[in-house]
Amino acid sequence: MRPSVRGPRPSGARALSRAAAFFAAALLAAALFPTPATPDPVPEPSRANHHADPVTGVRRIATAPVGDCAQCHVPHDAEIGMVNPTELFMENTNQLCYTTQSLGGCHADLPLGYPAREADRMPEGAPYPGYFEANAAGQRLAGLEYRVRWPGAATFENAAIAPGGRYFSPHASDPDMPRLDATGRGSCHSCHDPHGTPNPFDQLTATYLNGGGAASSGPPANFQLCFECHSTWGPSGMDPENRLIADYYDPGRNPEGTAGHQIRRDPDIALYWPVSVRTGDMLSCSDCHNPHGSRGQDGVTPNAFLLSDERKGWSGITDPINDPEQSRRFCLGCHIPSDGVPGSEVVRGIIMNTLPDEDAHRSTSTESCHKCHGGDYTSPQSYNVHHPSPAGL
């Protein structure tokens, strides 16, 4: 065993005093910003509250209008014996969102359209083109079967651990999630507000929009929802590399032109870029990841790292950095090998070209993409798929 370079650990008394000081400071902060002693505020009108839509909103019971508060909140004089906090019809856990005792169905099942396809992005000319949302000519399609980014409760609640010791669905399984439900599962409320939010899509609690960041000097504000946690200030239990993602998306810290897997409009990579894609825009997190977990593109072998199921070959990817076959399958989900068919992949409206003709770019090669383009997550400046090596481009 190598000798430890760590100094002596602080004694219990010192740790106690530090911890006490920490909490005392926290309480001081609480005293400086007192919470108003009023009941919970009435939710303000918002731009995106799909649950409350009088036509396509929640339809759990027939005794209340569609989208009415009473679909979920039961008055005291209702038939049930016990009233839950905030008068919900059942305990406020993720199970409430999955409830199957509903006329219209809730969010338990896998939607018919899952996984989302390229056609399920907002088109050019619509607000926020490229955002994953089942739509008809830019109009959001309402209905559970069109929530094509939701893989169903069974996938989100998958408690299994992938080879390498990571949860397949860490946003549900990890106790360090910012909000846990009463059963200790990562709560839907961590990212969604059932009463609607100012964000136009998916009732998200912080900003998450389509790609962007071309003129940004820091991590793009469009991905703030993800960077709330995946930055240095993320949850305590988070692996260190997961806290560096915002740094990899920071062109001020990594200014060589690849931060955030930037779209450089390089004809060696693609044939055409939609109007809304600017040179320097960064790849959306949701182009590769699905925060709800994975069931695999094949439907049965899930991916780790919350890789999405939407690209061909994205099944059973659990260690792409160390397994060259997985590495190639992951990257070639979007990029086309040099001996492939140009234009045979479209990502976010970008018509992909074949890669430059090099040995490692051929479909018959077995080399790991990470070998040249980086798979290092040890520092804020290291190269990996979030910040590919310029030498490899």
Added chain:
Amino acid sequence: MHGARANGRSCLAAAAAALVLAGGRAEAVEWSGRFMLTANGNEVGGDHTGQTREFLELTTRGPVFVQNRGALSILLERTAGLEGGRGVLRPLGRLDLEGGSYRLQLRHRPDQPASYTNDDSSVRETHMNFTFSRPGLPMLRLQSFSGRREDESVPGRRLLSERRADLSHSLEWIRGGAGYRRSHSEDTGAGTSVKTEQYRLDGGVQPSLSGPFRIALDGGASRDVSRRQDGRRTENRLYSYSSQAGYAPRGNLDISAQHALRVADMKSSTSGGFRRSGEQTILGRVFWKPVAPVIVLAERESRLPVGDGFLFETARAQAIVEGNVTQAVHLRGQYLRTFYLSGGEGAPRHWWTGAGNARLFRGVELRTDLGLTRDGPSGDQTREQYEIRTRPTSFVRFDAIGRIERRGPSIEGLTPSLYLVRGEAQYVAPRGPRPTVVWEDRYTPRTGRRDRFVTAIVDLLSTGGTTLNVSVNRTSGLGGGLPKSELLSAGVRASMRLQGGAALSGSYHVSHRPRQPDQRNFAAALEWRF
């Protein structure tokens, strides 16, 4: 281990003291909690690995925490190897406060072992995240992090011994922000220390113009300076700007232009002066819809390098015909021609694609997608994909996808390079068993490789808080100069909600490969909340 216990006790005591201070009246403090026990393991050829984890969380919402808008939690976690022996205790203190205009989160994890496999690994972290926002005012965000992590337990990795401190404050408004960030990281294992300061400013405007005109501007600048302990210094400066202007005299015509500039200056102690890179992009577009289903798009793009690089100029013309033939049939055709005026040698110049989406009858959708690329470096290439998705009744869904890729020097000489057939069938009854079958068959004529995959899953129970499902699958491959491969696996997974707020879950999977030892995995968990 002794240190870990002491730290766990000290954290608990400190949190309890803080609770008393916070509440003033201990009897007014409301407690809730959660206990979780998990175990997972893996066995290959008689070798066992795995771990157990016990997790206890105690949360209070006392008098200073109004309603559900604030909580103080103590988390104790103990992990150990499945074979028993020592385990490590990992306490964590958590405070959340949320008011009408602010949100405060504090996390503290006192000095503790980072891993149960190695006494010489440790971690300590403190986080603070504070945001303050009021309507009409920019949002103030203050964030700080300090932590230390030491780990030499990962084989093949260098000794990791790192101390980090990070402080950031920023003001953010709807279309921009300004921030300052200071970080200090020290890698005592490598004997290096880096201090970084970053300033950044972003902004954007999109004024409302009368008439058919529109304009938008975005820009940002940042300066990032890093100083190392050994005297080396790096500095990055980034300036980026983007402007867009548009003119739409009629509903079917839109003329627009974009100008973007990105300049990065990078300097290090060894490079001497600043090294400049970047590019300037000028893009003009005309978008025209002459008749209802037809869209024509023409664009001209020039990219001028800043610093090293080469000029790239191109013109593109695109025509799209898209529309509903009937309410049930949607067609889309797209043609793209690219003229490379400078650069882009060898890239394809023509790209066609056609796609059709027809609703054959209620619940059945048929999609076809055909594509052809010409003038590429390897001649004409085409791809065909067929997809049918159906939900003939509300209980049955069926997906089938066929895909053919063809390549060749000319349209007549195209030869198939890939055949793929994939299907998924599912019976989704609200009660009773729910079977799912997925299969895929992939054949590559060029190499002669054939891969097959089939799996079946049956959800036997999925109501009343109890679930039980079994699955089997087989994956095989043959030919293509590669050895024959085969994988057979089967598994069972169950969960049950017990009385008194407890839940039990477990899974067991077996995998078999010829001439290799079988692999078995299991996971079990008990959760109880009180």
